[in-house]
Amino acid sequence: MDRISLTMPAKPEYVSTARLTTSALASRLGFNVDDIEDLKVAVSESIIYLINQFVEPGNVNIDYHIEDENQIIISIGVEHTGSAVKKENIAGNELGIYIIESVSDKLIKNINKDIICGFTIYKSCGGST
Amino acid sequence: MDIQKNWIEEEKSWYVTLSGEVDIYNAPQLKETLLAVIDLNEGNMIIDCKDLAYIDSTGLGVLISLLKRVKEYDGSITITELKPYIGKIFTITGLDKVFNIQTQR
Numbered sequence: 001m002d003r004i005s006l007t008m009p010a011k012p013e014y015v016s017t018a019r020l021t022t023s024a025l026a027s028r029l030g031f032n033v034d035d036i037e038d039l040k041v042a043v044s045e046s047i048i049y050l051i052n053q054f055v056e057p058g059n060v061n062i063d064y065h066i067e068d069e070n071q072i073i074i075s076i077g078v079e080h081t082g083s084a085v086k087k088e089n090i091a092g093n094e095l096g097i098y099i100i101e102s103v104s105d106k107l108i109k110n111i112n113k114d115i116i117c118g119f120t121i122y123k124s125c126g127g128s129t
Numbered sequence: 130m131d132i133q134k135n136w137i138e139e140e141k142s143w144y145v146t147l148s149g150e151v152d153i154y155n156a157p158q159l160k161e162t163l164l165a166v167i168d169l170n171e172g173n174m175i176i177d178c179k180d181l182a183y184i185d186s187t188g189l190g191v192l193i194s195l196l197k198r199v200k201e202y203d204g205s206i207t208i209t210e211l212k213p214y215i216g217k218i219f220t221i222t223g224l225d226k227v228f229n230i231q232t233q234r
Contacts, residue, residue: 034214041185045185
């Protein structure tokens with residue numbers, strides 16, 4: 001299994017970097033255009049959710065696990081030193097969660113004390129969406 | 130992201146061309162620009178997305194807030210030439226039923 005890691009500040013200006021990296025890796029694995037777009041959306045929305053989740057997010061850590069040429073598993077987490085944002089802000093991010101679930105084959109939420117601290121996204125070539 | 134906007138007086142409409150990527154970084158700029166043009170002239174809005182490569186949930190949020198503003202004076206927003214994979218996001222979120230949408234073939 002190959003593993004690629006990307007760490008970046010939890011700032012809006014770097015989300016496009018994660019999309020580019022995701023696109024390059026998915027393309028390398030032979031994912032079709034629709035699946036690549038799905039992955040870009042899933043990664044981008046995960047980061048947006050995590051950035052908005054915490055008052056003082058630190059770095060966003062993205063780990064790409066390449067199981068074989070047909071499947072990629074992407075773990076996304078955020079370092080946070082501040083407290084969680086208000087509940088109404090979290091509710092406003094539910095649109096993002098719904099999008100991530102819709103474009104992934106499988107989504108696992110890393111929940112700690114009722115707060116989502118990370119996501120694990122599973123996607124296979126030609127997988128269902 | 131690039132935004133071009135033209136007011137067509139005969140149609141009382143704004144023609145907006147949106148290109149590039151709209152995401153959490155530049156969505157505030159999109160919101161500021163489009164709300165400003167509506168403040169200038171209240172009319173319908175036609176958004177050409179032929180060269181729009183990406184839009185995220187914050188971009189969709191901007192379009193929703195824009196629609197709320199336009200509905201205040203019974204205007205409408207039409208989104209044209211959406212790429213199919215972007216149209217899919219509108220479908221997933223149900224926004225295809227909220228906006229008038231035309232997708233690229």
